[in-house]
Amino acid sequence: MAVGTSTADGGIPAYAAQMKYSTGIARVIHSPAYRYTLGAVAEWRYGRILLLAGVPVVWMLMMHIGPIYEMLRISLLSSYPPEPGVEANFTLDNYALFFSEKLYWMPLLRSFVYASIATAVTLIVVYPVAYYVAKVVSPGGRSRALLLLLAPFWAGEIIRIFSVIMLLANRGAVNVLLREIGLTDRPIQMLYTSFSISFGLVYMVCLYMLLPLYSAIEKIPKSLLDASADLGAGPFTRFRRIVLPLSRDGIVSGCSLVFLTCMGVFAAPILLGGPTTSMFSETISSFFHGASSRWPAGAAFAMIMLAASLVTVGLFMRVVGGSKQRTF
Amino acid sequence: MEPVVQFENVRKSFGSFVAVDNLNLNIERGKFVTLLGPSGCGKSTTLRMLGGFETPTSGRILLSGRDVTQVPPNRRNVNIVFQEYALFPHMTVAKNIAFGLELKGVDNRQIQKRVSELLELVQLQEFASRLPSELSGGQRQRVALMRALAPDPDVLLLDEPLSALDAKLRQTMQVELKAIQEQTGKTFMFVTHDQEEALTMSDTIVVMNNGRIEQMGDPATLYNRPGSAFVATFLGETNLLRSDVVGTEAGEAAVRWNGVTIKTSAGALSPKPGDAIYVVLRPEAIQCSAHEPSVANRVQGRIRQRVFKGNHTSLKVEIGDGHLLNALVHPSEVEGLSRDDIWVGWPSEATTLIPSRNAAS
Amino acid sequence: MRAVFLDWPGLALKSFYWLFVLYLFLPLSLMVAVSFKDASFISFPLGNLTIDWYAKVIQDKQFLDACLYTIMIAAATTAIATVIGVWIAMLIGSLRGAAQYVAFAVACLPAVVPGMISAISLRIFITTIDLPTGTAAIILGHVVHAVPFVVVMVLTRLRSMPGNLVDAARDLGADSIVTFFRVTLPYLGPAIFGGMIFCLLLSSDDFVRTFFLGGYRPTLPMLIFARVQSGMSPEINVMATLVLVVTAVVGLYAEYLTRRSRIR
Numbered sequence: 001m002a003v004g005t006s007t008a009d010g011g012i013p014a015y016a017a018q019m020k021y022s023t024g025i026a027r028v029i030h031s032p033a034y035r036y037t038l039g040a041v042a043e044w045r046y047g048r049i050l051l052l053a054g055v056p057v058v059w060m061l062m063m064h065i066g067p068i069y070e071m072l073r074i075s076l077l078s079s080y081p082p083e084p085g086v087e088a089n090f091t092l093d094n095y096a097l098f099f100s101e102k103l104y105w106m107p108l109l110r111s112f113v114y115a116s117i118a119t120a121v122t123l124i125v126v127y128p129v130a131y132y133v134a135k136v137v138s139p140g141g142r143s144r145a146l147l148l149l150l151a152p153f154w155a156g157e158i159i160r161i162f163s164v165i166m167l168l169a170n171r172g173a174v175n176v177l178l179r180e181i182g183l184t185d186r187p188i189q190m191l192y193t194s195f196s197i198s199f200g201l202v203y204m205v206c207l208y209m210l211l212p213l214y215s216a217i218e219k220i221p222k223s224l225l226d227a228s229a230d231l232g233a234g235p236f237t238r239f240r241r242i243v244l245p246l247s248r249d250g251i252v253s254g255c256s257l258v259f260l261t262c263m264g265v266f267a268a269p270i271l272l273g274g275p276t277t278s279m280f281s282e283t284i285s286s287f288f289h290g291a292s293s294r295w296p297a298g299a300a301f302a303m304i305m306l307a308a309s310l311v312t313v314g315l316f317m318r319v320v321g322g323s324k325q326r327t328f
Numbered sequence: 329m330e331p332v333v334q335f336e337n338v339r340k341s342f343g344s345f346v347a348v349d350n351l352n353l354n355i356e357r358g359k360f361v362t363l364l365g366p367s368g369c370g371k372s373t374t375l376r377m378l379g380g381f382e383t384p385t386s387g388r389i390l391l392s393g394r395d396v397t398q399v400p401p402n403r404r405n406v407n408i409v410f411q412e413y414a415l416f417p418h419m420t421v422a423k424n425i426a427f428g429l430e431l432k433g434v435d436n437r438q439i440q441k442r443v444s445e446l447l448e449l450v451q452l453q454e455f456a457s458r459l460p461s462e463l464s465g466g467q468r469q470r471v472a473l474m475r476a477l478a479p480d481p482d483v484l485l486l487d488e489p490l491s492a493l494d495a496k497l498r499q500t501m502q503v504e505l506k507a508i509q510e511q512t513g514k515t516f517m518f519v520t521h522d523q524e525e526a527l528t529m530s531d532t533i534v535v536m537n538n539g540r541i542e543q544m545g546d547p548a549t550l551y552n553r554p555g556s557a558f559v560a561t562f563l564g565e566t567n568l569l570r571s572d573v574v575g576t577e578a579g580e581a582a583v584r585w586n587g588v589t590i591k592t593s594a595g596a597l598s599p600k601p602g603d604a605i606y607v608v609l610r611p612e613a614i615q616c617s618a619h620e621p622s623v624a625n626r627v628q629g630r631i632r633q634r635v636f637k638g639n640h641t642s643l644k645v646e647i648g649d650g651h652l653l654n655a656l657v658h659p660s661e662v663e664g665l666s667r668d669d670i671w672v673g674w675p676s677e678a679t680t681l682i683p684s685r686n687a688a689s
Numbered sequence: 690m691r692a693v694f695l696d697w698p699g700l701a702l703k704s705f706y707w708l709f710v711l712y713l714f715l716p717l718s719l720m721v722a723v724s725f726k727d728a729s730f731i732s733f734p735l736g737n738l739t740i741d742w743y744a745k746v747i748q749d750k751q752f753l754d755a756c757l758y759t760i761m762i763a764a765a766t767t768a769i770a771t772v773i774g775v776w777i778a779m780l781i782g783s784l785r786g787a788a789q790y791v792a793f794a795v796a797c798l799p800a801v802v803p804g805m806i807s808a809i810s811l812r813i814f815i816t817t818i819d820l821p822t823g824t825a826a827i828i829l830g831h832v833v834h835a836v837p838f839v840v841v842m843v844l845t846r847l848r849s850m851p852g853n854l855v856d857a858a859r860d861l862g863a864d865s866i867v868t869f870f871r872v873t874l875p876y877l878g879p880a881i882f883g884g885m886i887f888c889l890l891l892s893s894d895d896f897v898r899t900f901f902l903g904g905y906r907p908t909l910p911m912l913i914f915a916r917v918q919s920g921m922s923p924e925i926n927v928m929a930t931l932v933l934v935v936t937a938v939v940g941l942y943a944e945y946l947t948r949r950s951r952i953r
Contacts, residue, residue: 012437015456016444021426026433029867042864043400051865056777056792063833064798067810070817081816129709132702145706147944152713154936156894158910159929162917163716166723166926171732173719203716235698264803266897271917281805288812288901295813302809309803379860401859408860414853418875427871428861479861 068306075299094300104283108305111280112312114194115262118201119255122209125202126254130213131243135222146214153207161271164200165191168272192274200272201262208257216250217243252320256313263309280305330393332357332482332515333378338387340373347373349539351387355483355517355532360509362518362526365536366562371519374536375485378517380404392482402431407476408485412492413468415460421471422447422456428479446474449508466497473505477512486518490525502528523563527551535559552610553680560608560682567614567653569607570684573599581681583607586651591624592679604684613678614655616643616662617671626673629653634662645672717933724926731921746927755912762824762908763892766831770888771881773832774839779873781840782847793844800837807834808901815902823904830898835891839884846880847873879947886943890936 028034041047074080078089098104133145152160167173168190175187190196220243228238269279284305287298331354340348348370355361363371376382378389380401389397396404407428415424422443429439447453450470460468469489476484486505490498506529509516520526526533527547535542535550535558543555554560557568571583571590581599583590585607592607599605615621632652633644641662643655655672719733727737746752781792799807811830812822820826854876858868874881896910903911909932916925 012440013444013453015453016422016440016447019422019426019440019443019456021423021430021436021439023430023433023436023439025867025871026431029431029864030433038866039864042866048865052783053780055773056780056796059773059836060777060792060795063829063836064795067807067814067833068798068802070814071806071810074813125709128702128705132706136699136702143944143948147941148710149713151937151940152717154890154894154940155717155929155933156890156910156936157896158894158913158917159720159932160716162913162925162929163720165917165921166719166731167716169731173715173733176733203713206713260801260803264805264807264897266805266808266900267914271914284805284809285901288809298809299813302806306802306806379856381856381859400864401856402862402864406860408857410853410857410860412851412853414851414857416854416857416872416875418878427858427863431862431867475857475861 071299072303074296075303077296080296094297097297098301098304107278107280107283108308111263114197114201115259117198118205118262119259122202122206122258123255126206126209127213130210131217134214134217149210157204158267160204161200161268164203164272168196191272194277196272197269197277200268201265204268205258205261208261209254212254213247213250216247220246248320252317255316259313260309263305331355332392334390336388338377338384338389340377340382341385346539353534355515357515358513359531360506360516360529361532361534362520362530363534363536364520364523364526366521369536370539371536372487375487375519379406379408379485405482406485407479407481408487409472409476409489411488413472415468415472417460420457420459421452424471425475425478427475432479442478446478450474465493466501469493469501483515483517486516488520505529535562554608557606557682565611565654567609567611569609571605571607573601573603573605575601580676586648588627588647591676592681593677597681597683599681606682606684608680608682609674609678611654611656613674614653615673616655616657616665618665620671621673623673624676626671629670629672631667631670720926721930723923724930726923729922731923742923742927746924751912752928755907755909758906759893759908762827762831763889765828766835766892767885767888770832770835770839771885774836774884775843775881778840778843778847781844796840797837799833804897808898811898812901822902826902827899830902831892831895834898835888838887842880842884843877846877850876883947
């Protein structure tokens with residue numbers, strides 16, 4: 001802030017003479033260059049709508065809906081890329097391919113099972129933690145307690161998967177510890193099994209469960225718990241009758257997020273899994289490695305995965321969520 | 329002199345709901361005008377139309393003679409003191425006040441001068457570099473007022489600005505607002521649902537109901553000579569007595585209420601015998617005594633309830649079978665009165681007649 | 690929830706919380722520890738310690754290049770995603786009823802679609818619009834992914850903004866553009882800042898989109914992924930540790946700043 005002359009001249013007291021005001025804005029908005037261009041648009045009703053809605057609408061249609069639409073379109077083509085002279089027909093063959101071989105549908109089933117298990121485990125493990133931070137920790141310490149849980153997630157997907165290898169490898173920490181204690185003499189194969197995948201998935205996604213649960217539980221007024229305790233409810237009854245129903249929104253969105261993320265993981269099964277644990281993401285990806293002629297099948301598989309995950313989540317929301325009213 | 333604000337046949341509807349219906353209103357320069365009415369009566373819509381935030385469905389609004397019906401808010405020379413102040417939380421007090429001046433293209437020195445003048449007016453000089461969050465409710469209120477005054481508007485609009493303050497502070501601010509209005513000579517258009525605020529500050533009160541003007545006038549006229557039952561009950565406490573006219577004579581009328589004959593001045597009305605009519609009788613016009621008073625109207629009754637309120641006592645007096653009159657009397661007046669046998673009385677000028685078709689509410 | 694059966698449910702919950710914290714930090718700590726291991730293979734116990742791997746990594750041209758590339762992409766992603774995210778939030782904030790619901794759902798779509806599908810659909814899409822794989826495609830993919838998070842954060846703040854602030858600015862002579870830049874944008878400041886940090890972290894951590902949209906130049910997660918697949922050595926631990934430290938510092942600093950602004 002520029003300090004002006006501190007003498008009170010022109011009747012301006014010293015404190016006021018030190019203030020600096022943005023007079024530049026007026027010069028801009030009163031200049032013809034602004035008035036006849038942006039200014040005119042801003043004054044014009046439809047101009048304002050255009051300014052507000054133009055970029056967002058175009059962006060959302062093109063970038064949010066466009067790719068999914070394009071994937072759907074290509075999944076229905078008999079040949080891709082389009083060749084001159086050859087007209088691509090619409091066909092459902094690419095979808096039929098999925099059901100024709102166990103090699104194709106088995107991985108989806110596997111993805112589905114892993115995602116469900118990871119979701120259930122994450123919910124059970126994270127719920128007490130979220131409850132502790134939201135209701136037991138004093139309000140002042142809450143953000144610190146939460147921060148401690150958030151911090152490991154800044155590291156990112158690949159690094160976190162890599163760190164799981166440190167723990168579970170044949171010469172990793174767990175095996176070495178077990179041997180030192182004398183429980184085993186030969187390392188237990190943990191890496192590249194379904195155990196390491198499940199473990200890695202839970203480790204990767206528990207944040208997505210924590211945040212929705214935390215914000216739902218935090219919103220439950222303490223007075224409700226006190227009131228129910230006053231009416232004679234023990235800790236378990238309080239939890240079952242008050243906390244659990246009132247945190248249902250958080251459970252629904254947490255589980256949905258975790259499930260969707262697990263369905264879409266790509267790196268974790270590659271790094272942590274073995275040949276018998278290949279997931280659907282890898283199946284899809286194999287269609288996109290070579291030439292683009294196999295893309296329609298890959299697109300169809302991706303659509304199947306998208307539909308399967310969204311339908312599952314939708315059903316889950318219906319069943320557990322009860323009322324359709326969701327706030328955002 | 330030309331009115332500073334003119335509403336000409338202004339109508340505003342939202343879908344099928346008519347918020348303001350055929351409003352005609354002229355506001356004189358330099359006056360403190362209050363739009364008074366219950367919520368949903370159209371007063372806020374009227375203010376927002378003048379501010380430019382709503383466009384009338386039909387009709388014209390003139391500001392200093394210029395048709396501003398279609399002019400956007402940023403191009404009108406009116407400023408609003410908003411409910412809950414609406415101070416910009418990221419700007420200091422001085423920056424808030426200067427906001428309108430900056431946009432007008434006033435140069436730095438002039439802004440400094442004007443801001444310091446305004447801060448002095450409300451004695452907030454030391455708070456110039458504070459953020460709104462560091463001020464008390466009353467201080468925020470003053471800053472909001474100064475911010476709206478800074479660009480020197482033709483009319484200053486105040487949208488229930490005192491509703492967020494506690495009762496005591498509200499009274500202080502009423503006095504201060506009126507003083508600032510007189511000092512600056514600005515036209516103030518004040519919107520409120522609080523009749524006490526309206527009576528305390530206004531030169532003119534416009535009582536609105538259901539999107540229409542019920543009555544307009546200076547506070548004393550509105551209070552003493554309400555034109556409708558709505559105005560009578562909305563402004564202050566009142567006894568509204570449903571009566572039948574039994575006789576008229578030279579500007580006076582005799583009406584019958586609950587078996588009692590009441591003499592009233594007919595005022596502007598010319599009631600005919602047999603008409604149903606309302607008599608407005610203010611509680612403070614009623615006298616109580618142990619013996620028959622020598623006023624035009626007097627009747628015997630029983631005290632049903634007596635509440636001591638410090639500088640006055642509030643009474644509910646039962647007349648006949650079950651009809652109650654509210655009375656406000658000086659505490660000394662009711663000392664030693666027996667509860668079951670008292671006289672109440674009032675002069676005939678203390679009452680106002682209201683035709684009963686207006687008295688539906 | 691056997692915790693609540695105990696005499697002191699609070700104490701049980703507290704120990705459970707700390708166990709969970711341990712679970713979160715243990716693998717990462719092991720990873721950091723191995724980065725100091727004086728051997729060319731990953732195993733426990735650690736044995737002798739050294740910082741030679743660090744010396745090696747910070748001279749590794751490929752690593753440094755990947756760092757630079759990651760930062761560049763993250764910066765571009767953040768800049769674009771913030772502008773678009775705020776813009777979309779402003780639009781959604783001004784809509785009412787069903788239109789608002791639909792717009793919000795569409796805006797959040799890329800965050801809900803599983804990462805793999807998002808990556809595949811973008812891979813197909815850039816071919817349709819004739820964009821080659823590489824830097825531009827990666828940035829586009831990251832922006833699409835980041836925008837919903839900015840929208841949600843900004844919208845949350847926007848909803849807490851008193852509606853009459855905008856009216857007040859208009860009333861004092863600002864047109865809608867000036868009002869946006871002088872009143873709305875400063876008000877949204879903390880949320881935008883939070884959104885930007887989130888964008889930085891999202892972009893620099895992203896693997897699956899980069900994998901499908903990228904060219905030959907790897908970002909950090911790509912580089913680490915490739916090294917893990919081609920044979921492990923403490924070198925990877927060093928890279929991961931360095932990334933971990935930098936993201937932790939950025940995250941903590943952002944947290945500190947937002948908390949300070951919340952107190953003000």
